[in-house]
Amino acid sequence: MKNATTIREGYQPLAAVAACATNLTDFASHGLHFKRQLLQHLLDHSVESVMITDVNGIIERVNSAFTEITGYTAEEVVGKTPNVVQSSRHAPEFYQQMWQELAKTGTWNGQVWNRRKTGEVYLQWLSINTLTDEADQVTHRVAIGHDLTALKSTRNGRSLFTFNDPLTQLGNRQLLTSRLDQALAEAERNNIGIGLMVVDIGRFRQINEQLGLAWGDDILRQQARTLQAAVDEADTLVRLQGDMFAILRHSRAQDSAMAQLADKLLGLMSQPIILADNNVVSLQPSIGIAIYPRDATDNAGLLQAAEHAHSMAKRAGRNRFQFVDQRQHDLHHRELLIEHSLHHVLNTMLGEGLSLFYQPQVRPTDGKVMALEALLRWQHPKLGPLSPAEFIPVAEQSAQSVRLDRWVIEQVCMQVALWQQRYSQVPVVSVNLSGQQFSEKDFADWLLACVKRAGITPQSIKLEVTETSMMAHRERSVAMLGQLRELGFKISLDDFGTGYSALACLHQFPLDELKIDRSFMVEASQNARAFLLLKTIVKLAQELSLNLVVEGVEEQAQLDLLANFGPLMVQGYFYHRPMPVIDVAKILDLG
Structure with missing residues (x-):
């Protein structure tokens, strides 16, 4: 407008x-x-x-x-x-x-x-x-x-704005945006609340697949008429997209009135629909409700809040309505901010705010650093320092983990090249791979090209994959990791003990190393049976000729438990915390 x-x-x-x-x-x-x-x-x-x-x-x-x-x-x-x-x-x-x-x-x-x-x-x-x-x-x-x-153009008679949904003859998203602007301005001026509902009819995809698009369109038109008859004359009703509608309530937007309307709509929309061929369709609508100014104070924010509440209603089992859970909404908003920021960072190719820390893996018999694990850190411009436990899942859910992995690998390869120019002995450096890499057919070729560009060898890099992601992509992971191992890369199974723990499957994966998760180590130091299981895993790894890394070693007592376990490496605060590049240089100087 x-x-x-x-x-x-x-x-x-x-x-x-x-x-x-x-x-x-x-x-x-x-x-x-x-x-x-x-x-x-x-x-x-x-x-x-x-x-x-x-x-x-x-x-x-x-x-x-x-x-x-x-x-x-x-x-x-x-x-x-x-x-x-x-x-x-x-x-x-x-x-x-x-x-x-x-x-x-x-x-x-x-x-x-x-x-x-x-x-x-x-x-x-x-x-x-x-x-x-x-x-x-x-x-x-x-x-x-x-x-x-x-609004018409007097010069060409052509409509400048189209606010009509041709299928249902309701308004569309553009109309909602236009009227939201007006409603918000009026609400702010008069210090009143307005309400916004997002509604879907439910099971629409199955209806289209089972009955065809023509019947799906007919059901949409019927539900549009049902909604139109149920809402107040002063309300704005539009079709957003697909089977999703929105209702803007300009007055009587208190929680009780909105809940009463939502309950009424659920009852009407969930009634069985009899089609012309005597087929009966039962729907499972869901409704999300947001209130101005409690849940948001602008156009996009209010619609986003209502859509998030709608999503929560669907997850809760459908055929229900849901007000905005402020804590969940804030968390969702934070995740969206992280997702958009990550997209920006990766698109600029500068990695703004991203950095790599390195945590040594130590041989306890003499304290020698045998390897380094690259750990990603992010100083967000608005949110401050973010834990990988927070932004890595967002990257995975938004399909950005592949690009993020590759950014990390490129930085590691360049850093290893710099170290190798200065030091005669540089430990192998491990990087973590997301499960989504197993769907990338070009990954092995890309990785080999990456190490060659940096001027290092595949033997300089160790790839850590989690037990869960390997088991979830079993056939693809076996094939890809086998190819990578043949190229000279070391393969480590990370977080062992937290996922499937399929001991019998270990021999089927092309592995060089087994990493026992920190939580497993903590449990073993407090429980005799867990300690016995740890001992069994260590023996199994040795019999399979796998190197062994135990994570989470923070105390002398934990280190003492491992004294008679044979050759292994430990990673944890007892020896070193994750450190920036400048501190790694000090360790390499000593080496």
């Missing part, structure tokens, strides 16, 4: 109405013939509606555009008040403020919901000017209006 400034520019020709007749009485009785002709021409040929009232608000004259827009002829409205076109969408305070401003300044401009003769409510930009006589007494008021829901 055009902003208010642009829209007002369209009214400049009709501003001449007031300019050429500052005294309407003078015009009517004593004005010049030229002024009468000019005013008549403007009234007859304007696309804006014009209504002229006397000082008491009684309509004296309207133009043909008024009739075209409202459906009322001059004979039907002359002698009446403007209430004839008034909708019920504004609170009484709205009109009180309008009249107060007219009395104070002589003019009023703004968006108003009015009603056509057919009963249809439409959005109008309205400019009201006050006319006075020589004694500066108010004689008339001129209201100039433009129908914003049917």
Whole structure:
């Protein structure tokens, strides 16, 4: 929609109405013939509606555009008040403020919901000017209006905005956005609440698949009629997309009223629908509800909050409504911010805020650093330092983990190359792979090309994959990891003991190393049976010729438990915390 400034520019020709007749009485009785002709021409040929009232608000004259827009002829409205076109969408305070401003300044401009003769409510930009006589007494008021829901180009006659959904004949998302803007402005001005519902009919995909698109469209039209009959006349009902609708409530937006409406809609929409071929369809609608200003204070935020509440209702089992859970909404908003920021960071290719820390893996018999694990850190510009436990799952859910992995690998390869130029012995560096890499057919070729560009060998890099992701992508992971291992990369099974723990399957995977998760180590230090299981896993790994890394070693007592387990490496705070590159250099200097 055009902003208010642009829209007002369209009214400049009709501003001449007031300019050429500052005294309407003078015009009517004593004005010049030229002024009468000019005013008549403007009234007859304007696309804006014009209504002229006397000082008491009684309509004296309207133009043909008024009739075209409202459906009322001059004979039907002359002698009446403007209430004839008034909708019920504004609170009484709205009109009180309008009249107060007219009395104070002589003019009023703004968006108003009015009603056509057919009963249809439409959005109008309205400019009201006050006319006075020589004694500066108010004689008339001129209201100039433009129908914003049917804004036309006078040059080509083509509609500039399409607010109609052709399937259901309801409004569409554009109409909702337009009316949300107006409703929010009015709500802020009058300190009132508004409500927004997002509704889906449920099981729509199955209906399309089982009965076909034609029946699906018919059901959508039926449900649209059901919703239209159920909502208030002053509500805005639109089809957002697919089987999703939205209802904007301009008044009575308290929780109790919104819940009452939602409960009513669920009852109506879940009724079985009998189709023409006697098929019976049962639907499972879900409704999400957001309230201004509690849940959001702007257009996009309110719609996002309602959509999130709708998503929660679906997850909870459908056929129910859900208000915004503020804690869940805040968490969802935070996740979206992380997702969008991550997308930006990866697209700029600068890795802004991203950095790598390295945690040594130590041989406890002599304290020698045998390997380094690269750990990703992120200093978010708005949220501050983010834990990988928070942003890695977001990257996976938003299908960005593949690109994030590759950014890390590229940085590691360049860093290893720099170290190898300076030091004669550089430990192997391990990087973590997400399960989504197993779906990337080019990964092995890409990785080999990456290490070659950096000028290092595959033997310099160790790839850590979790037990869970390997088992979830079993066939693909076996094939890909086997290919990578043949190229010279080391393969480590990470977080062993937290996932499937399929001991019998270990021999089927192309592995060089087994990493026992920190939680397993903690349990083994407190429980005799867990300690016995740990001992068994260590023995099994040795028999399979797998290197062994035990994570989470933080105390001497834990290290003592491993004293008789044979050759292994430990990783944990007892020796080293994750450290930046500059501190790794100090360790390599000692090596």
